[in-house]
Amino acid sequence: MDNLELLSEYTSFLNEKKAEGKKIIAFMSHDNIPEELFDAAGFVPLRMIFAGNDELMDASHDFLPPSTCAFAQSCIGLFSLKPNHYQFLELIDYFVISNHCVSDICASEIISKYFNIPRLNFYISYTINETSLRYFKLELRDLIEKLEEIRGSQINNEELFKSIKKYNDFKKKIIELNNLEIKGSLKLKIIQKSILFGPEILPELEDFIIQHQLNPDQFNNKTKDIILTGCSIFINDYLIDLIEEAGGNIVFFDTWIGSNYFSQIFNDEELSLSKDPIDLLAHRFKNNIYGDHSVPNFLVNKTSQIEHLYINYKNKNGKKLGVINHIIKFCDHISIMSPHLKSRLQSNGIQVLNLERDYARANRGQLSTRIEAFLEMM
Structure with a gap:
């Protein structure tokens, strides 16, 4: 599958989710955003994991200088230009503002403000100690409250545990994929697609692993x-x-x-x-x-x-x-x-x-x- 086919398939996937009444929550991809909370609320997480090009970087310079992270520039450029194969960005309901790095928070705030996407805040400490863990829990609870307001009902612990287990099993399956002795470009494409689509791609992922094991x-x-x-x-x-x-x-x-x-x-x-x-x-x-x-x-x-x-x-x-x-x-x-x-x-x-x-x-x-x-x- 080439990337144009992947993006077309992903557009159809998100359109189906929107037709089911689900909200789409986008965020700059990094490793501390708790996507399980969005899933437990019945929403669809959308990780921004798309590379850039000259046009996308240039389009961001109305908002940030060229001395900004090229990935952050490209994310802004995607919303500014809305290239043909990225029309699914129009389906986004909320954008998470987080602080993995300076470019992350600047780009996320610009995307939310200038492209009229309501924001959800989730800030993370740069240290790991007892104080930062307490702060992280406060941020989790605050995000849950915001998600509950959006969906109009409480997210109970059973729903949260179910989503945590679902994503845990999904990541274990990606570990199996990672252990396959296959060409790096093929492995990367499957990992990219898996992270983009999330656990719903699990049957396809399992079939791929079995076929390459056999x-x-x-x-x-x-x-x-x-x-x-x-x-x-x-x-x-x-x-x-x-x-x-x-x-x-x-x-x-x-x-x-x-x-x-x-x-x-x-x-x-x-x-x-x-x-x-x-x-x-x-x-x-x-x-x-x-x-x-x-x-x-x-x-x-x-x-x-x-x-x-x-x-x-x-x-x-x-x-x-x-x-x-x-x-x-x-x-x-x-x-x-x-x-x-x-x-x-x-x-x-x-x-x-x-x-x-x-x-x-x-x-x-x-x-x-x-x-x-x-x-x-x-």
Whole structure:
């Protein structure tokens, strides 16, 4: 399935949900938005996981300077231009304003204000301690109250637990997908589609996994295997093509569109013993130590995670892994940490490419050259 077909299918999906009377809640995709609350309210979460291009970035400059994160620029550009295959953005009922980063909150506020989409606030502490956990619970309860006002009735704990379990089972299935030995671009497409459609795609996801377990893909085992960390590769981004054309294969996506999403699961004991869904969601926030939102200790946690992945992969497959640290231009969180991440990993013998770029078409040649040189060095 190419991306135009995916977007067409998603438009039909959202139109069906609107016809059923469901509200659509959009937000800039990151790993601390509790989509289970929207599901429990009977609404449809819409993650903004779409890459940009020159036109989308240029269209945002009426609202923010070009020195803003290219992903945030592109999100604004989508609402400004409403390209043909993104007409489903007209179906959005509410936009969540959150503070994963400065660009996130600025872009979200602009989208809400200038494109007349009512806002829902959900702010998150940058630290993880007892005080921030109490604050997170307050934000959860406040968001639930707002959702209850919209739907006109209370959201009970049974509904919340049901949605938490549904998304938990869904993420476990994506972990099964992630463990398949398939080409990185194919894995990414299925992960992207799964996160976009949510648990309703579970039967299709299960069929895909079974088919590839019964009939494993045969692809070139001479590829240079890669961990992608940093910023996500979003829908309609050509970066994955450049990596594979150069002889690389991404075996692990250490990003929002990847492990930062599906790794946040509960075990059966946690689900069965919990009496309060708010406590359960706060527990997940506390354990999310690898997301770039949380400070301090992000750098230590992230490098330790990558080193663990590297060692396990090398022991299992007898091959080294390279690391591409994908930095979307003007992404403060990833760019600030990038020299330190590279230095720490390379001091332990792990080769790293800090690859900073925006979505401009003119960058393709330069990006290809840098990726090819890195893979040859491996």
